Amino acid sequence: MILLESKTAPGRLATVFGIGQIGSAIVRAMVDRDWQVVRTRSFPWSDAAGHREILESHADEIGARQTSGDERLDIVWSAGRAGFDASPSRTAEELASFESVLDFADVVTASGRRVHFHLISSAGGLFEGQRFVGLDSHPRPRRPYGRLKWEQERLLASRIELRSHVYRLSSVFGTIAGGRRRGLVGTLVENSLRHRETTIVGRMSTLRDFVAADDAGRFVVDNMETDRNTTHLLASGRPTSILEIVRRVEWAVRRPVPISCVPRPTNGVDITFRRSALPAGWNPRDVRSAIPGLVNDAIRGSVRNPYQSGASS
């Protein structure tokens, strides 16, 4: 987890839990907006019992830095250990960690501070199997991962003392040094550059909606200036087939991309979103035009310091 402090508003703090693809994009966007990283601390999944101690220590540090007692703290939960095919036990573990952070937020709120909680949720997990998802669509998770995200949103909504900001992200693309989950686009780019085959379990014509991690990060940070509760669908409204992504990567790397397909009886269902459901001021990049940049980044290995601006994803 990372503690940041605003340079322009001393005493205003933010804590980001989870420095994966999206978390690091959020931190980069904050650094671009004159936040500085104050402390980096481990918050290991494997040590759930130790979370309480870490959070108590963290609360003390916040108390030491926010001396007037009514400053604002933004908490960002962008952590995620459970993947889309996670088991119920894995998602239960993650939910427990999330609840511990919610409890921490309650403690900070009880001290008089204003706490805004930003939850990175998953549009794909919540609306799996649905197409043309609009403002009037209802989440209907179909697997433990989606249920986890729904439960996280529900728990956050139940903490009425917290200002809640929920971001339902669709499929995210972007490469990151050291990231474990690279997503389809990142995987294809890196594998093709290394002449490795990518195995796709599903259909080449499956439709997904891709957004750049950096675009999502910037939106989250911009939304930190909002005082009221918000829930946003961060998708592009532009469905993209896997075939199209593969083709674009081929053009960008200038060589055939070796892939193998493993068709499943279930097949990959499409998940698409209406543009009318997207928030105002949200202008995500088109994944097609972003792929050449990702290829260049992968070739240069340019993401050296993921918290510095210019380190793209």
Next chain:
Amino acid sequence: MPIASSKGSRFDDENAVILETSTTPLEMPGEIEAAGSPGFPDATHARAVALSTVTPVYRGAAYLERLVDQLESLRERLRGEEWPVRLAECVFVVDDADDNSEAVLQRIAKRHDWVTVLVLSRNFGQHPATVAGLLHTSGDWVATLDEDLQHEPGAIADALVAAVRSSSDLVYCVPERPPHGTLFRNVTSRLCKRAVALLSGNRHVASFSSFRLIRGDVARAAAAVSMRRTYLDVALCWFTDRIVSVPVPAVDVRHTETGTSGYSTLRLASHALRLLLSSQLRALRLGAAIGVGALTASTLIAITVLVQRLMFPASIGVPGWTSLLLAILFFGGLTALLLGVLLEYTSTVLMHVLGQPTFFVVDRSGDEPLRQFLEASVST
């Protein structure tokens, strides 16, 4: 939605990208609504077939409101007659329109969330604009139609019936009689298509029309490989050979109301050139055969002339004629052969660059609900 595998996932291979989904929804607490997205329930319920439309717009301000009204009527008709099909979205692609089409469409989009407006940065042409629109669709079927009411949206239902009954992937809605235009233009258009059909061996060329119904996966795949100069219908033929035509009424409203056509002769010529360049001409492939034939013939003639010169020198009266003829025949034949080989390579590379696929997998099982609906409608 994370779709790349990572360490610890079922696929330990870090190169695997998982797109599959489960089919069993979880029982959720009472907070969750029972229904999915209105009109598009998830796969646990009967899955409605989604229909999308794409309309490139260049000069359609005077017609767009009426067109959207007609599309809305189609939407209501499909719903009212309980078709297992929903008109889910209509994508309009503004191709640097020279009237206020964009403003009209933005107003319309505010009223209907099923209308999507794309604005291209400059004029790219009808086919690229259509490609852009196709790449923004999610429907199981996609209909492309013109902006100027020449193509009646109601005919899309007829095309859908034809597609499902014949298990086709592409239906051309061909006007019962040619839209109003000069005799010269109609004749040259027909002749051009016939010439290309003959030269390319593609029997569907004569049916090519901008009023089409395309299976969604095929449409998006063809659009994904299409480049700037690709003729969209040629690209569609790379992915499917299940193509049928249905006759539809066509009224050139633009010509009736204004006396003009949407396309100038220059634009039509540009279309013809694009069609020619996108098609793999059989004549090019015959180049190598022609070259071999020419070299063989020239060799045989050369041998004949040489034998004649040696055996019957008196029969060749002009000194040096034999040598000259031998040289011309040999190098001419060799040049023809090399040119033929070069044409063959060029044709192959061109088709590869244009995106002609090695194969494409299609799933037609989604036609079944509509097929059953049609059979039930007939029996009642």
